[in-house]
Amino acid sequence: MKTVLVTGGAGFIGSNFVKLMVKKYPDYNIINIDALTYAGNLENLKDIEGKSNYTFIKADIRDKEKIENIFESNDVSAVVNFAAESHVDRSIEEPEVFLTTNIIGTQVLLDTAKKYWKVNSEDKYCKEYKSGVKFLQVSTDEVYGALGKTGMFIETMPLMPNSPYSASKASADMIVRAYHETFGMPVNITRCSNNYGPYQFPEKLIPLVINNCLKQKDLPVYGDGMQVRDWLHVSDHCSAIDTVLHKGKDGEVYNIGGNNERANIDIVKLIIKTLDKSEDLIKYVKDRPGHDRRYAIDNTKITTQLGWSPAYTFEKGIKETIQWYLDNTEWIENIITGDYANYYSNMYSNI
Numbered sequence: 001m002k003t004v005l006v007t008g009g010a011g012f013i014g015s016n017f018v019k020l021m022v023k024k025y026p027d028y029n030i031i032n033i034d035a036l037t038y039a040g041n042l043e044n045l046k047d048i049e050g051k052s053n054y055t056f057i058k059a060d061i062r063d064k065e066k067i068e069n070i071f072e073s074n075d076v077s078a079v080v081n082f083a084a085e086s087h088v089d090r091s092i093e094e095p096e097v098f099l100t101t102n103i104i105g106t107q108v109l110l111d112t113a114k115k116y117w118k119v120n121s122e123d124k125y126c127k128e129y130k131s132g133v134k135f136l137q138v139s140t141d142e143v144y145g146a147l148g149k150t151g152m153f154i155e156t157m158p159l160m161p162n163s164p165y166s167a168s169k170a171s172a173d174m175i176v177r178a179y180h181e182t183f184g185m186p187v188n189i190t191r192c193s194n195n196y197g198p199y200q201f202p203e204k205l206i207p208l209v210i211n212n213c214l215k216q217k218d219l220p221v222y223g224d225g226m227q228v229r230d231w232l233h234v235s236d237h238c239s240a241i242d243t244v245l246h247k248g249k250d251g252e253v254y255n256i257g258g259n260n261e262r263a264n265i266d267i268v269k270l271i272i273k274t275l276d277k278s279e280d281l282i283k284y285v286k287d288r289p290g291h292d293r294r295y296a297i298d299n300t301k302i303t304t305q306l307g308w309s310p311a312y313t314f315e316k317g318i319k320e321t322i323q324w325y326l327d328n329t330e331w332i333e334n335i336i337t338g339d340y341a342n343y344y345s346n347m348y349s350n351i
């Protein structure tokens with residue numbers, strides 16, 4: 001039996017991934033560890049609570065002792081590291097926690113995995129690992145920086161992150177790579193484009209706009225709204241990670257994306273139209289400092305070498321997502337009435 005340790009599995013993408021794994025692999029043990037920060041929500045996992053192949057442990061990935069205890073008591077064979085501070089705007093307000101969680105947390109996980117997986121952990125020249133082990137680092141296309149009007153991100157591009165968030169993710173990528181080169185650790189890094197779908201925290205563009213439309217509140221659009229993101233449904237991101245976990249070649253980086261570039265303003269207008277609201281709600285606000293203009297993922301490597309492809313079209317995915325938020329108003333109300341209310345009023349104090 002395989003034991004997969006998923007970190008950050010109470011967040012948006014992590015919870016979608018944990019549910020996929022628990023349902024798809026009844027013969028695996030899925031252990032979800034999460035510190036339950038503002039972004040972690042056990043409500044996201046209600047469907048699988050009590051399943052015999054699923055365990056939740058509250059733990060901070062920076063807590064070396066706790067992580068070691070988890071490895072000591074479980075025969076962990078794979079780590080999928082989602083745990084992170086993930087919001088660019090928050091990284092501009094408060095960079096430190098991004099560095100400690102996203103960089104040091106990753107290093108703690110790598111060191112612990114190395115200790116438990118290396119055949120001779122005392123020998124620095126030993127590059128032999130227990131059979132079938134893997135460390136999968138969930139990274140982001142933002143590590144490549146920003147594109148101009150043309151071109152796409154490919155895996156061999158130099159990393160040129162522009163925000164404290166993306167710089168912390170790029171640092172973690174470099175450390176994961178170094179553990180492969182120096183210690184022979186079997187690793188993969190995935191770099192995905194913008195996700196959307198159920199259970200996304202309402203600080204991010206799509207759920208924020210849906211929620212504000214429903215409340216008849218202004219829709220904050222940064223700068224001229226012509227920044228471009230390459231959107232992928234969360235379930236397609238999760239299926240890609242599952243593919244890399246099982247088929248990825250050790251040491252390789254895989255971009256994940258669905259060739260779906262959209263300008264922010266077009267996304268906002270699409271949501272307004274779907275919800276039958278007025279474009280008068282749009283409010284252009286001061287741009288995000290260091291705002292990346294355009295992202296676009298070249299997914300040739302994962303599609304041709306591993307045979308993955310996305311299942312969702314954007315039209316289907318966004319329709320279902322909007323409907324999900326309409327059907328789950330209680331989920332969003334529980335969030336926006338907590339600490340998030342203070343974040344929102346500070347962040348958008350001028351509208």
Ligand code: NAD
Pocket residue numbers: 007008009010011012013014033034035036037038039040041059060061062081082083084085086087101105138139140141169191192193194195196201
């Ligand atoms: P999220 O903010 O919704 O969830 C992050 C989770 O990590 C939360 O459950 C939180 O409690 C947990 N966490 C934070 N700090 C922790 C710590 N120190 N120890 C343990 N748990 C901790 O984020 P998300 O959007 O689901 O993103 C998940 C991962 O995917 C991140 O690594 C992010 O960089 C990456 N990613 C996200 C996107 C996207 O569009 N959202 C795209 C590509 C890659």
Ligand code: DAU
Pocket residue numbers: 086087088089139140141142192193194195203204205206208220221222225227228229264288295
């Ligand atoms: O590309 C992958 C990344 O996508 C992930 O690594 C990050 O974790 C994830 O948060 C996301 O980053 P973005 O900064 O692209 O996502 P966000 O939803 O914050 O913003 C999407 C775009 O919308 C971006 O150009 C900024 C803009 N925006 C965002 C908000 C919250 C607005 O115009 N107004 C807003 O209020």
